[in-house]
Amino acid sequence: MTEASCHCGAVRLACAAAPIEVTDCNCSICRRYGVLWAYYSPTEVNLIPADAATDVYMWDDRAIEFHRCRNCGCVTHWSPADKSVDRMGVNARLMPRDALARARVRILDGADTERYLDES
């Protein structure tokens, strides 16, 4: 188990395991946020509190909700608008430093090819 927390602590995410790898994506939104995503099934993540005060940003085809703390502004996670989708992203930069330090950072070309640049 590892926990991600925004700066003020109002929004926390308890994740089933520390990430083995995290994704640094260069798409138009991720590069601006400067986030590192750890992907989970929504069943592996508990939002604390369950009604945590986040604001949501959506764009493009509105498939993904980007959540940020309403108080301190940290981008905390994204969740699928379609709740049947079994995938979400937690901003690993909000995790303890040692958990992040152990994770492999993978570079995703989300802006163009949707491929990891460390794959040939």
Ligand SMILES: [Zn+2]
């Ligand atoms: Zn906060």
